[in-house]
Amino acid sequence: MIKRIFNAVDERVKLLEIYREHLSQYFVPAGLNIWYSMGAVLIVLFSIEIITGIFLLIHYVPHTKEAFESVTHISNAVPAGWLIRRVHAIGANLFVLVLFLHMFSVLIMGSYKKPREIHWFVGCIILGVTLTTCLSGYLLPWSQLSYWATTVATSFPGSIPVIGDWLVWFMRGSNPVSQETLGRFFAMHVSLIPFTILILTSIHIFVMRRTGISVPPWTDGTKKIPFFPHFVIEDLKVIYFFLAMLFIFVFFYPQISFPPDALDPADPLSTPAHIKPEWYFLANYQMLKLVPNEFLGIILQGTVAFFIFFLPLLDRKEERRVWKRPIFGTIVFLGIIAFIILTVWGHYS
Amino acid sequence: MEENTSRRNFLQKLVGGVLGATAIVFAVPFVSYLIPKKSAGGANLLTDADNKPILDRDIKEDASLVGFSKDGPTIVIRLGGKLHALSAVCTHLGCLVKWVPAEGIFFCPCHAGKFDANGANISGPPPEPLTVYKIEVDKEGKIALEKA
Amino acid sequence: MKKCLRTFFAFCLLLFASSTTLAQESVCLTCHEDIAKDWRQSIHAANGISCNNCHGGDPKNLDNAMDPKMGFVGKPSEMEVPAFCGKCHVGVKENYTKSAHSINLVRGGPSCVTCHTAHKQKRAAISLISEDLCASCHSFERAEKIKNSMLMSETEITGLEKRLEALRIQGYDVRPSKKLLFATRNQFHRLTHVVDVDLILKETTGIQSEIERLKTEISGNEATEIKRKIFGAIFIIFLLIGAVIFWWYRNTILSE
Numbered sequence: 123m124i125k126r127i128f129n130a131v132d133e134r135v136k137l138l139e140i141y142r143e144h145l146s147q148y149f150v151p152a153g154l155n156i157w158y159s160m161g162a163v164l165i166v167l168f169s170i171e172i173i174t175g176i177f178l179l180i181h182y183v184p185h186t187k188e189a190f191e192s193v194t195h196i197s198n199a200v201p202a203g204w205l206i207r208r209v210h211a212i213g214a215n216l217f218v219l220v221l222f223l224h225m226f227s228v229l230i231m232g233s234y235k236k237p238r239e240i241h242w243f244v245g246c247i248i249l250g251v252t253l254t255t256c257l258s259g260y261l262l263p264w265s266q267l268s269y270w271a272t273t274v275a276t277s278f279p280g281s282i283p284v285i286g287d288w289l290v291w292f293m294r295g296s297n298p299v300s301q302e303t304l305g306r307f308f309a310m311h312v313s314l315i316p317f318t319i320l321i322l323t324s325i326h327i328f329v330m331r332r333t334g335i336s337v338p339p340w341t342d343g344t345k346k347i348p349f350f351p352h353f354v355i356e357d358l359k360v361i362y363f364f365l366a367m368l369f370i371f372v373f374f375y376p377q378i379s380f381p382p383d384a385l386d387p388a389d390p391l392s393t394p395a396h397i398k399p400e401w402y403f404l405a406n407y408q409m410l411k412l413v414p415n416e417f418l419g420i421i422l423q424g425t426v427a428f429f430i431f432f433l434p435l436l437d438r439k440e441e442r443r444v445w446k447r448p449i450f451g452t453i454v455f456l457g458i459i460a461f462i463i464l465t466v467w468g469h470y471s
Numbered sequence: 472m473e474e475n476t477s478r479r480n481f482l483q484k485l486v487g488g489v490l491g492a493t494a495i496v497f498a499v500p501f502v503s504y505l506i507p508k509k510s511a512g513g514a515n516l517l518t519d520a521d522n523k524p525i526l527d528r529d530i531k532e533d534a535s536l537v538g539f540s541k542d543g544p545t546i547v548i549r550l551g552g553k554l555h556a557l558s559a560v561c562t563h564l565g566c567l568v569k570w571v572p573a574e575g576i577f578f579c580p581c582h583a584g585k586f587d588a589n590g591a592n593i594s595g596p597p598p599e600p601l602t603v604y605k606i607e608v609d610k611e612g613k614i615a616l617e618k619a
Numbered sequence: 620m621k622k623c624l625r626t627f628f629a630f631c632l633l634l635f636a637s638s639t640t641l642a643q644e645s646v647c648l649t650c651h652e653d654i655a656k657d658w659r660q661s662i663h664a665a666n667g668i669s670c671n672n673c674h675g676g677d678p679k680n681l682d683n684a685m686d687p688k689m690g691f692v693g694k695p696s697e698m699e700v701p702a703f704c705g706k707c708h709v710g711v712k713e714n715y716t717k718s719a720h721s722i723n724l725v726r727g728g729p730s731c732v733t734c735h736t737a738h739k740q741k742r743a744a745i746s747l748i749s750e751d752l753c754a755s756c757h758s759f760e761r762a763e764k765i766k767n768s769m770l771m772s773e774t775e776i777t778g779l780e781k782r783l784e785a786l787r788i789q790g791y792d793v794r795p796s797k798k799l800l801f802a803t804r805n806q807f808h809r810l811t812h813v814v815d816v817d818l819i820l821k822e823t824t825g826i827q828s829e830i831e832r833l834k835t836e837i838s839g840n841e842a843t844e845i846k847r848k849i850f851g852a853i854f855i856i857f858l859l860i861g862a863v864i865f866w867w868y869r870n871t872i873l874s875e
Binding site: 486492 | 854857858860861864865867868871872
Binding site: 194197198204205207208352355356358359360362363365366369370372373374376377380382385 | 787788789790791792847848850851852854855858859861862865866868869
């Protein structure tokens with residue numbers, strides 16, 4: 123019966139053709155390792171964030187007087203609310219981590235080089251939008267941590283000459299952080315940004331399919347395997363592993379996303395001790411603390427971002443094996459060590 | 472070869488099982504999240520629009536007040552010193568009735584239905600009387616309702 | 620200039636975001652340095668209670684700091700101490716006034732500051748009932764009996780406080796329970812000021828039932844948390860086994 127319906131539909135819109143072209147007869151190089159599955163993990167995590175986010179929207183109230191209570195209500199009174207909320211918060215953290223891993227493997231394997239420069243540009247924009255999502259989402263529970271981390275994070279543009287003050291005022295909608303800020307961050311977080319990420323990711327995957335997946339630099343790319351089911355199963359294996367990691371934190375160590383300051387409602391008149399941003403911003407934060415002039419620090423970080431973004435235009439050599447690119451390899455290695463050191467330093471300072 | 476086919480089938484079923492089980496386990500919390508919790512037991516108190524209990528002393532002689540209870544909009548009147556509580560929902564099409572002290576009746580403005588002080592439908596289209604509640608006033612003056 | 624101020628402000632927020640309250644200190648502390656040292660260690664200071672809250676006067680202005688027109692009452696005499704502290708600690712004063720300590724105040728008996736000190740008060744704990752404080756006037760025997768009768772409840776309350784905090788860190792809304800526990804603890808500590816063993820024993824029974832109620836609620840939440848963790852562990856193991864199954868399938872059937 124189902125087969126009859128299926129055949130009737132297929133006769134009209136030729137679904138089997140699509141299946142063959144994009145799944146079973148679509149071949150990818152053999153030798154793709156787990157790093158190649160990071161993209162699939164990101165798609166799954168993104169979907170989880172969207173779905174949990176929609177469910178949280180049912181109960182969340184984006185007003186300073188009710189935001190914290192509504193989140194407490196979700197975590198205590200709504201059935202499975204605690205689970206949905208923890209998955210959303212911790213999933214966001216895992217998303218950024220996997221994003222970093224994904225960019226790292228692309229960097230090392232030189233997959234940003236011709237013909238895949240567009241993937242890299244779009245990917246960098248996705249990174250920026252993701253960090254903005256995290257920043258805006260952080261404010262929504264309106265806890266002490268939310269309020270003060272946002273205050274610190276949005277105060278940086280203030281050191282830019284001439285337009286600095288206005289930029290801060292524009293970002294926050296007011297000075298200091300208030301309902302205006304909550305309103306615009308909320309609108310951005312639940313509508314503008316998810317759509318933007320969806321569009322950017324679609325473009326990213328589209329160009330990836332058009333150019334084909336990059337061949338691992340240590341193979342010659344002659345041997346191929348069908349994407350479905352062979353590589354899909356590989357993807358699923360890595361996805362399940364990362365889901366296991368996610369749920370280990372969700373069930374056994376949720377405090378990682380909810381330090382004590384996240385458990386108190388925001389008090390604009392009292393800054394708690396030891397306010398620091400979430401781990402993915404710690405390196406930037408610590409670096410700005412070290413550089414004596416804040417504006418200089420921002421310029422330096424902007425320069426680094428500039429070089430990262432335009433990397434495919436700066437590194438045009440065809441060689442993709444990292445052991446044959448010693449200068450590049452050294453720079454990347456030092457950069458990552460610096461990032462880790464600054465992050466750990468920022469955590470303990 | 473035979474062995475390979477049966478092993479292949481077994482593994483395929485296993486993979487399908489894992490994916491199916493994952494889908495179900497994921498679905499359960501989302502579905503239960505959506506099922507609204509019934510409000511816990513405890514007294515069925517008459518409250519105002521802000522969920523604050525309406526107190527006994529707020530209702531003057533011959534006056535009426537419409538409030539909320541677990542059963543919906545409820546109207547309370549004080550006659551001869553005693554409190555009466557009835558459902559405020561007209562049994563005709565659901566508009567809320569008003570108490571008319573001059574005539575001693577509940578009047579529904581939608582189709583001119585009339586009920587007497589005990590809720591009996593005396594005139595107009597309403598087919599049934601209004602539900603009457605038993606009242607218990609606690610020591611703080613809160614009004615607890617129970618279906619008579 | 621404004622730009623520099625903003626940079627400075629943001630920089631301060633970064634580097635000095637470790638201040639707790641941004642309140643200004645009372646001017647009294649500039650002269651009364653010894654008392655200032657004591658007060659800073661006290662639970663009053665930790666809760667924002669400063670000199671003027673008890674002694675009156677203007678805390679911001681040296682000229683009016685000790686002005687009776689601004690409510691300054693100066694240092695209370697030994698006999699005035701209970702009423703002085705009792706301005707806020709009303710329940711305790713009520714209990715104290717009924718006690719043998721209060722009756723003996725005229726003969727050099729203890730006032731509030733005898734045990735709690737005038738400016739160095741810490742959070743009240745049962746350790747205040749001690750040989751060096753109590754035995755300075757009479758034998759420790761009676762005080763010890765009171766201490767023993769209260770020790771069990773005190774330990775329970777402290778234990779419950781710890782368990783509530785553990786639940787709070789996991790995201791539970793413990794505010795109603797915390798308030799109830801706080802009220803019960805204060806009711807309990809007030810009792811000590813009556814220094815009458817039989818009365819204390821009687822009241823302790825009532826407090827015990829409150830404690831039992833709280834214990835049931837907290838145990839319930841802890842049991843829920845354990846149940847969740849068990850489900851979580853099962854699901855995580857299932858996911859890992861799933862990954863292994865996918866790996867197995869790929870490596871055997873799909874490797875042709």
